[in-house]
Amino acid sequence: MTTLQEVAPRERAGVRREALYFAVRNGKLMTGLGIVLALLLLGMIGPLLVDAAPNQYGPQPMSPPSGEYWLGTTTFGQDIFAQFVHGLRSTFAVGVIGGGIAAVIGMVVGFVAGYLGGIVDEVLNMLTNIILVIPTLAVLLIINAYLGIRSVAVQGLFIGLTQWPWAARAIRAQTFSLRTREFVDLARMSGSGTGRIIAREVAPNMSSYLFMTFILLFGGSVLIASSLDFIGLGPTEGVSLGLMLQNSTQWSALQLGMWWWFVPPGAAITAIVGALYVANVGLDEVFNPKLRET
Amino acid sequence: MSLRVSELRVYYRTLKGEVRALDGMSFDLADGEIIGLVGESGCGKSTLGKSLIRMDGRMHHVGGSVELDGKELPIADDRRMNDFRFKEVSLIPQYAMSALNPTRKIRKMVGELLKSRGAALDAAELERRMDQVGLPREVLDRYPIELSGGMKQRMVMVISTLLDPSLLIADEVTSALDVSTQKAVARALLGFRDSGYVKSMIFVTHDLALTHHIADTIMVMYAGKLAEKAPAHVIVKAPRHPYTKLLLDSLPEVGVRYSERRLEGIAGSPPSLLHPPAGCRFRDRCPLAGDECAEEPPAVEIAPAHHVACWKA
Amino acid sequence: TGGGSTPTPPANQTQGQGAATANPDQLPRSETLYTTGTQWGPPANFNPIREWDSAVGTKGLVYETLFHYDTTASKLTPWLAESGSWTDDSTYQVKLRQGIKWSDGQPLTAKDVVFSFELGKMETVPYHNLWAWLKSVEAVDDQTVKFTFSKANYQQWDFNVYSRSILPEHIWKGRSEKEVLDGVNENPVGTGAYKFMSKDQDRVVLQRRDDWWGKTALNMEPKPRYIVDIATPSNEVALGMLMQKGLDLSNNFLPGVANLVKGNFGLTTYYAEPPYHLSANTAWLVPNNTKKPMNDPAFRKALANSIDVKQIVEGVYGNLVKAASPTGLLPQWEQFVDQNVVSSSGFAFDAAKAKKMLSDAGYKDTDGDGFVENKDGSKMNLTLIVPSGWTDWMESARSIATSAKGAGIQITPDFPDFNALVEKRSRGDFDMLINNERQLSNSPYTYYEYMFQLPIQKQQNTVNFARYDNKKAWDLVQQLDQVKTDDIEGMKKITSQLQQIHLDDMPIIPLWYNGLWAQSSTSVWKNWPAGAGAAPKTGAVMWRNWFELGGFESLTQLQPSGS
Amino acid sequence: MRRYFGRKLLIYGLTFFVAVTVNWMIPRFMPGDPVASMVARANVARPEAVEAMRAYYNNLFGFDQSLWQQYVNFWGALFQGDFGLSIWLFPTPVSDVILGAVPYTLALIIPSVLLSWVVGNQFGAYAARRKLLDNTVLPVGYVLTAMPYMWLALLLAWSLGVIGGVFPVAGGYSFSMRPHWSWTFVLDLLHHWTLPFLSLFLVALGGWAIGMRNMIIYELESDYSNYLSALGAPSRLIRRYAFRNAVLPQITGLALQLGVLVAGALVTEIVFAYPGLGSLILNAIKNKDFFLLQGSFLFIVLGVLIANFIIDIVYVVVDPRTRAGMAGAQA
Amino acid sequence: MLRLDDVTKEFRIGAFGGKTVAAVRSVSFDVVPGEVVSLIGESGSGKSTIGRMILGLNSVTSGAITFDGRPVRGAKEYYRHVQGIFQDPFSSFNPVFKADRVFAMIKQSYYPAVPEQEWAERVRSALRDVRLNPDQVLGKYPHQLSGGQLQRLLIARALLLDIKLLVADEITSMLDASTRIDVLNLLAELKTRGLGVLYITHDLSLGNYLAERTVVLRKGGVVEMGLTDKVFGDPLHPYTRELLSAVPRLHEEWGDAAAVDTCLYHERGAAEGLLEAEPGHFVACAQLESC
Ligand SMILES: Nc1ncnc2c1ncn2[C@@H]1O[C@H](COP(=O)(O)OP(=O)(O)OP(=O)(O)O)[C@@H](O)[C@H]1O
Ligand SMILES: Nc1ncnc2c1ncn2[C@@H]1O[C@H](COP(=O)(O)OP(=O)(O)OP(=O)(O)O)[C@@H](O)[C@H]1O
Ligand SMILES: [Mg+2]
Ligand SMILES: [Mg+2]
16 A cells, blocks of 8 residues: 655645646546546446446356357356446445545544643544454454455545544544644734634645545545455445455356456456556655656 | 866757756866856756766767776666766765665764775774764764755765765765855865865865855756856956856845845746756846857857856856 | 485385374375365364364264265165164164274274263254253163164154264263353364374364275275365465366355356366256245234245246356256255146246236236335335355345246345345244255255244244245144154155245245365366266265265276376 | 564554454444354244353353443463354364464465565566566556456456366365375365465565566666666666665555455455365354454454564664664764 | 732643742833833743733743732633733744634624714725735735735734733844844834833833833843833843843943853842832842852
């Protein structure tokens, strides 16, 4: 997983316009975003194109990709392309929900701990450390198994609830350095309260950083969800790329040579997460002049 | 003749165009001479310093040449320039506080650095020089983090001059220090020159008063160009360029009180170096400006070793 | 040993057992049988009392039973017993074979048999209930055991004589109840043809005893010198290993294996065409008879007619299973199926008919959503639960929901965790579930017991999950138990009545027969059981309790492929 | 120093307590009764017999006591090193089950964590600011980190196992082997270990490489690097220094990633049917084997905590800044 | 107006909060309306800490700071009367917002009722007061303005409030000489309006230029204080002397005051207090006579 860097002090000149200028010229950012958007689009409109329900049995089981079935069919004749596009949706959903929840918690904890410092920080920091050290997948396994996760949304929720600590830690560190900036003092002297200062002074200064945090959390959620799906602890309703992988292995696609069943879902997860990471590095370069290729 | 800079132009590449940070600087620096380089923030002082030793990625050499001890310095060629660095030209950077690798003990770092430049560490010499700047020897066995700002500053001074370069560039080495430390560091620099560790020195600062105590010659820059260059006492006592004069006028000295004498600053602000106006760059703020100032004034030697770039001088 | 680092030459046959133990680190491939599909984790114990989770082969290979049961001939095969017979209506006498020795050299005597059965007096021993109708067990002499019954349940008794391990009294005597039930029983001493050689995380290794009594007494010898049973974590891994020839026999459910059997992969199954496997048990759809509308036989019958089992058999299983007969009786019990009853009261998939039955019974789609409502007009939405992760059943449940939709019944499949399902099942907190927990046995009695047993408890743990309350049926089942096992006609008379009740009331709905999954590779061992030709007709399974049903005999029929 | 480690220990202690408590609680508040399913598996026909067994096992496992009492007993037993009996693998003691599995898991995790860290860091450091490498090799790194562990595992199994036949796709060692100390056996172990190791190693490798690359770029832009280049130090030296400093955050990263890597190992073990904690935990969950689950979880938590503690110590040793900070010197 | 009584501030330091340093020790002085008090001392001597405590941005470990007789709290009402300006004008503005947002923030908190129109007029007049052309500076981002402009924006901001006391912490150190003098002049004008100014600097000449009274700090404690003329004209404490001699002056050579370390003066304990050498001129030197 890519590690987040400190936000280097920015050059004062024309931060925004410059960012845009470099953004559109940054190959990494553009390729990454391009791939993600293409897959997102496929997940959005794909289900409208195929009329087969993703789990509906079809007449031609185990057929390789063809004009009729773009990605072939499963042992049950299900249209893999239909599953794939629906799965893309769930994958994005899990990423957004898991990443979003984790980002929100991470932000709240990070901001509050970093800004208030003192005993609040100690307590929150301890909480963060505790959750950070607990192997979350193992906990998720247990929770998932016993709560019987039904929907992608609930899965995302649980992933989000366990994923936030490193984000909190990173945001805390950033807040720590930002709160010593004098505009924060100035805001206090303008009569702004804590919440306001965090929301209006600190957070806007880290917007790119927060966005990058979200991207990493998004990717992490997708990967964790796919692991859970794979070991059979995924949502019991709906389709997801991880469930497709699980199904393909459970029905021995590997041994039966049905590569078209297990390659696309894994490739899509890799593509989404990888593209996000690449875009993230690109973003880093955009916002951080030191990283730009000179 | 130790250093000769002629018509040096170094620009920064930026999105909006080229920043003409050095736009035709010429000056000479003799052996044993210390030049104090003063000027407003952003006038190109650091750029000059960097050009002489290592240009960063955005700088590029547009024109002019630099000669050191009769040899042309290939300032635009990073690779060839490497032979001169440290041995011929050395630097005490503005960021001396963070110039030392935080995870290496100083002795080790110095040793490795010297070895990489093909020189051996002469411990006795090193310690002698440390004594000279008043650094205890155990500093060598500490991590930079364990030193105070002034100590780091002095340590960097010692390191930078270990190979007895002929030119030393000291960029704002004292601005972050309080007056007493400032004094100690400044004295140490003088001592280095006197002991012959460095032949000549460019001392960059924006503190005219301080320069006066160190430098033999003071060079005033304005907006990427030379404004005035003269022996220190001449600049202080009989400045000829209007900018120098106004600058001196705005310096509160100990003893000057608002209630007694109200000092005035220079109205206006320096021009952008992105698209500098033609002619004299100080024209807009100059109380003496006249029509001839639409033309760029050449730097003229109006008295021995006194160069001024002003039509009115 | 003195050999040092020089590799020892391959052991020759004459050295026999000695040689094998001399170099036990690497088993000779040609003499070893690799199996999988029974064990899912590290071997936990070697306790034959724990018939459900002891290490593979504990009962059947290491410990043995008095009889085996021949499923094709439908009769008991004397095993440790030389013979067994009813001397009167309530006394059963067993004569033991001469010369059987425990693996520690002690002779097997009637006292061991007495001891083994008397262990059942302990309340927690699984066959404790035997003593509800067994009065006493006595050793008449060293070779003769006399069982006296307070009530002679012939059908159950036959089941017991081939199911209960005989344990060495001289070793087990004095073990506490806790030890008997919970003991690991390291270093088991049995009479069987194998002994445990080693175990590890994912395997047990059994080694043949060359002094096994059966060699002479039965003129049988299991061919593999070593049996290694592997715990594979999943079916697909088993399939992979089978294809890599690392395994000889997989008793896993391997979807898609049909393709491989047809292709040239050196894999065989019992049949070369659908259903490929013998049948091992029936998968039932169990409606909760105490809940509306499943408490209505008319509804249950309509439900039975609404399920397209063919779709499951072909779609989900790729023809690896067989659709069940309306009676649910396994093919091996075909003779007990009363065709008259079936043809008059049987059912088959027919959505239109199901629809009609529903509306005749008063279930109508009043709100026009395509699904019928309860009689009182309330919405009907039934949940069908199968354990999460049981993919084939999950698919089947989905398939059932789809075909029931055709008849207007709304079923939602739900996949709770297995344990949650067990809990719901025993508490009766479900609408419908799928269950197959009764295996093939010596008698349809066990099936009807499963279907009709009374009284209904608060917790129904193993039988009558449907909570079907029919006194008459249960009486009939008990009567069936009292019929001597060789009185086929007497049995039939009762079973056909039971079939009538079953088909009229449809307490549980048979769906399909699960296979006796056995995929074998012919690369090292051949002559695997097969339906065609002269091949053995027994089942090639290592599942617990199946060695007595022909699994062991299959081992004796194997031939090395190399020779 | 004392205070520092005191604090760390406090956090670790709390973490341990919380983690173990959560793990103790969750299964007990969830539906499903392990004894019921255990008894169901026993397939005993008679209701009375079933009841007797249930009662017996409930008593044996202490489920008939109040939850609070069970909790207290749990800690009491834990401090005596008693993890209880496994329900699923009854009556094996949990500690035996886990000790049987742990060597395999450790054999996978330790080399893959350490090697991927070392190699990934070298690799990233090497690629940083070298245009060609950066643009060709690092995308591979991104792809690797973005891969779900099991998918990479599947691809490896499929290509090198099923199709290539170079490596076995399942098991810890050949079925024909019995564990003993000989080269053949060790080679056989390695042969089986290769693919699961690779799948863990490769995914982690990409992550470290990218992390290091970014770090190094920052360090190469730092003041001390600039100073060194201004003095004409060769880029080899500069990179070496940069590496040293960039490695420090990576050490912290290692601590943060441990939990994730453990999780990856669990999934990989499942794909390759590799004996280890992975399948154990999965089965414990399926069988509601509280005790085994607690034990495995405890082991993982302990492992992660110990590893974290070691990393903490290492960090203090390698980074003079933390030491200076502890000595009270001012930055 | 503002009084500091025996104010002490301790910070927990070290990466793990294991130790404390006393950044400020037993400092007492006061600021009256219409007066500039300059606070002078080397780096780390606790000047900023005192300023921040006065502004309620740091808590006080012991002692009391009172403003018009009431203890200081960082409350909204307090900031109506007391404002601060810091060293770095660039970091005093949130870089992602326009610079004139600082005015909007004040309006929102303190003058919500004032109509927009009137407020705009007030802002413009305050800007003119600090000699800024409102059209040049309004609606710009901080990076589009020079340090001097920004610093003056901050002063204008303070003027918009009904302030009585301004804490100016090294507000000129980032400015070049000519801008610096403009800002100093502006401060000097403020005091003629009756404002009290606490002017924090390490540049003696600047302190001297403005202040009526001077407080010299060393290592958190006051070493000398009194009227600027006295302190600078007749420094009693060797440290003050040393400081003064180290100041580079244009027309004089560096004098060599007694090196600090050879002098025996040291920080006196808090209890001992300062000696009043002459009326209104306090000094902390145990060996004053013997020096
Ligand atoms: N990396 C850069 N990219 C673009 N422009 C730059 C860069 N560095 C400096 N400049 C511009 O070049 C001009 C000269 O900068 P330089 O750093 O030499 O000034 P200076 O005299 O050293 O100022 P200071 O006293 O603040 O150090 C300034 O206008 C500055 O904005
Ligand atoms: N938040 C803090 N935590 C810990 N120590 C602090 C903190 N703020 C200041 N200090 C310490 O308190 C002492 C006084 O600091 P202060 O900033 O007041 O000095 P100063 O006189 O303003 O120095 P400068 O001239 O460098 O601004 C210093 O030793 C500093 O390290
Ligand atoms: Mg500069
Ligand atoms: Mg300060």
